[in-house]
Amino acid sequence: MIKIFDGGFGSQLISKSICFECPEELNLTQGEVIKQIHKEYADNGADIITTNTFGANPLKLKSYDLEDKVMEINVAGINLAKTTGKEIAFSVGPTGEFVKPVGDVSFEEMYEIFYRQLEAITISQPDYVIFETFSDIGELRAGIIALKDIFKKHNIKIPILASMTYDSIYTLTGVSPAAQGVILDALGVDAIGINCSKGPKDILELLVEIEKYTSVKLIAQPNAGMPEIVGEDVVYSMSASEFANQMKPYFELNMGYIGSCCGSTPEFTKELRRLVDSIEVKNIKENKASSHGYLASKGKVVSSEAFILIGEAINPHARKAVKLYMEEFDIKGLTSVISEQCLKGADVIDINVNAEGADKKALARELVISGQLNSDFVLCIDSKEPEIIEEALKNYAGKALINSVALDEKELSEILPLAKKYGASVIGLCIENEILPTTIAETVEIAEKLQSRLLSEGIRAEDIYIDPLLFTNKTYSISPLDTVEIVRQLSNKGIKTSLGLSNVSYGMKNRDRLNQTLLSMLIGSGLSMAIASASSKGIVETIESAQILMGKEKISNKTYIELEDIDKLTIEGELIYQLINKEEPSAFDSLLAEKTEQEVINTMLIALDQAGKLYDEKTIFLPDMMQVVEKVQGLFDRLENKAKSSHTLVFGTVYGDIHDIGKNIVKSVLKPFGYNIIDLGKSVTKEAFVAKAKEVNADIIGISALMTTTMVNLEPTIEYIKSELPNVKIIVGGAVVTEDYARKVGADGYSKDAIKAIGLVKSLTEVDEK
Structure with a gap:
């Protein structure tokens, strides 16, 4: 059964002709209006009503001096929606900031921001929690993990729906649909999808990609096309019937929920109701791909369907230089090693920070954060210490791998909860209560017991890899050839395996050749992954050759940029x-x-x-x-003679708009050009723009608007500025602003993104200089 969500809320608020700055504050001041909007959607066939709490997190409410009313506003929002008698989805939107390394907010800070908002569900419980319109997977993870902790503390469970918004075939921060599917699936959400972004046709292909990597239900809430300006109004030209018609192909997917977003009205909900009632929904079987193990960074997915090479270099025992980097807390040196391994062919990067005398927790944190900024790498955290594992996992915006946990009660009780909390896969080590197996049969028996135990603890089969141990030749009763046989037996039982390859040649001559030979035998026996040297051309070529002979293909993930027009010899x-x-x-x-x-x-x-x-x-x-x-x-x-400009630029978001990510990015990319940049912040009045521009003798004023509810404030703001400062140039931008609209409201320039703003500002200032 597919359930229907309600539609756009902001457009309905505007139609009520009420004045407001903070939409969520209306839960306290205009409750009857909010109830009326909910009722209109309910009366037109919505199964689920979304609360008016999208921006009711402490960070956004602080912009309106409402931080002390977080609980009150959110509880009121839930209760107002409940008056419809329909199922209720508690809406949680992004904060306007990003988690490190994309932004400046730590995981702990973001977690606390969401925790404070989400606590409202312990006072008035909704039927669902929906995270929507996120572009940063790190921020979204923090919210979901905070919610899961609230569930655990208060012994409650509500379905979690998680939806992101896309700039193209990626989100603004580079999250791919495949990675979104893998990461959110691992976190245990109940539905994954896309909202806002664009119209139904554009979102469909992204949702098809997500479905390949998850078997959970999908959710789609597209916009009613793109906004246009008609007269003095912002309108969406797509009709409700056209919208519903474009939604028909979605019923071929494993849909659980459909709805509409910006520009939609209750009429759109009515048309969706007719559509759902008239179509026989297919019984979509569980996605076959779910049997494969997936790991993911924000934009890269690694599958156990093909062999996985885990780079071993970030280990103080692997390289002397790495040991020195760790002792000296040289994060730049360590991240360069990560980048090197990625470029040479590592699918995953093993990180072991167990250097004597090092601050291991701080190393794990800073290396994972900085490493993600330099390389889109998949993480394998190599430690037995729970605090090190957790520090790495919480700061990693992806689905990681834990290396490893033995069949030991203390390890199992400490490490498995972390795997479940942060959505990580696990390598199980064939050691039982600190005792090594001595025969092939013992190893297989322990492997099966370990697999069974991990499953019973809630770790999914696709997230389990078993390490049957590999020893140097003639140093232990189980030889390397015995290990090949163990891998074959486990593979035949459907158990995925992992090994530390370099162990076999420790202290021996021709190590690389020995490693390559054994690796080819192990891959032929069904080995899933190995921790090995990505710097070895022979190892990488052995894996590539084996994949070709076995008819397996890795997921394509680009790791470096080709610059055809650049001569690197200069x-x-x-x-x-x-x-x-x-x-x-x-x-x-x-x-x-x-x-x-x-x-x-x-x-x-x-x-x-x-x-x-x-x-x-x-x-x-x-x-x-x-x-x-x-x-x-x-x-x-x-440089001694730094780039300097005589031009002064004043920036701010239009009055009523507290979304300033885009504005901040524009400031950052313009900074190297030496402009004197003044930032007035968020929700700036037209009078404040003029006062500051006069004070600093500004050449350009930049104004951004993210929402359709605030972009209408651009025209009166620009009109006022031009009446007071006719010689000052005004540029505008923002997610909903178009070039045509910018021209209509009297702006001197428009930029669709920060990069285009560089050329725009240069062109306007060069005109002044002529």
Whole structure:
């Protein structure tokens, strides 16, 4: 049975002609209006009514001086929705900030923000909790984990629905549909999907991709197309019947919930009701792909359907340089090793921070956070210490692997709860109560007991890998060839296996050749993954050859950027390549020694331009772009004659709009050009824009609007500014703003994103200089 959600809320609020700044505060001041909107959707066939609590988290409410009313506003929102007699979904939206490394908020801080909002369900319990319109998987994970902890503390369980919004075929921060499916499935949510973003046709193909990687129900709530300006109103031209017609293909998928988002009205809900009632919904069988084990970073998915190479280098016992990096807390050095392994073919990166004298917890935290900024890597945390494992898992915005847990009550009780809480896979080590097996039969028996125990503790079969142990030849009763046989037997029983490959050749000559030979035998016997040297060309080629012969294919995941127009043989080309691929910009000093500072500046500006083009093509994403900007800014700061401009820019969000992520990104990418940038923050009045612009003699005022409910404030704001400051240029942008709308409201320029803003500002300031 497919259940129908209600539709757009903001458009309905506007139609009621009431004045407000914070939509969620209306739960306390205009309860009858909120109830009326809920009732209109209920009367038109909605099965589920969404609470007016989307932005009722402490961080957003603080912008309206309502932080002390978090509980009151959220509980009121639930109770108002309950008056319809329908099922209720408690709405939780993004905070407007991102979790490290994408943003500046720590996991703990984000967790606490969501925990405070979600506690409302302990006072007035809804039927569902829906996380919606998220673009950062790290932020979404924090919210879901906070909710699961509330469930545990209060002994309650409510279905969790988790929905993201897409900028293209990726979210703003680079999350792929496949990764979304894998990560959220592992966290145990009850439905996964997409809302807002675009219209039904555009969202469908993304949902098809998600379905490949999860067997849970799907949810879709598209917009009613894209907004347009008609007269003085923001309208969506798609009709309710056209919307419903475009939703028909969704019924071929494993849908659990459908609805509509921005621009929709109760009429859209009525048409969806007719559609659902008239279509015989197929009984979708469980996704066959769910039998495979998946691991994922935000944009990369690794499947056990093909062999998985886990890079072993981040281990103080593997490389002397790594040991030194850890002792000196050299995170930059360690992240460079992660990047190196990814480039050479590692599917997953094993991180072992067990260096003597090192602050292991801090190492795990900072290495995982910084590592994600430099490389889109899949994490395997290699530790027996619960606090180290948890520090790594909570700061990793993906589905990780824990290496490892033995058949030991203490280990099982400490580590398995972490795997379940953070949605991680587990390697089970064939050691029972600290005793090693001595025969093939004993090893297989322990492996089966371990597999059974992990299953009984709630770890899914697809998330379990068994390590039957591998010893150096002639040093133990179980030989490497015995291990090959053990792997074969376990594989025949449907048990996935993992091994530390380099153990077999420890202290021996021709290590790489021995490792390669044994690896080919193990893969042929069914080995699923191995921790090995990704730096070994022979190891990587052995795996590639085995995959071809076995007819298996890895999921394609791009790990570096091809720059066809850049000649890397020149110093300039090398610097540009290093900046965009997030490598240490070692070519900078060579370039500075040979070129003038202006030529160096020009090269870095070319790098920004190249990065901007890659961002437009969705080859890199917001975190990547911001890191290029940060590196360029750092290099600018080293120059004696830093880039300077005589031009002053004033930025702020339009009055009523508290969403300032886009504005902040624009500021960041413009900073290297030396502009004097003044930020007035969020929800800025037209009078405040004028006062500050006069005070600092501004050349340009930049105004952003994210919501359809606030973009209508752009025109009166621009009109007032131009009447007071006719010579100041005004530029606008934001998710719902279009070039046509910008022109209509009198703006001098429009930019659809931060990168385009660079060229826009340059063109406007160059005009002034002529």
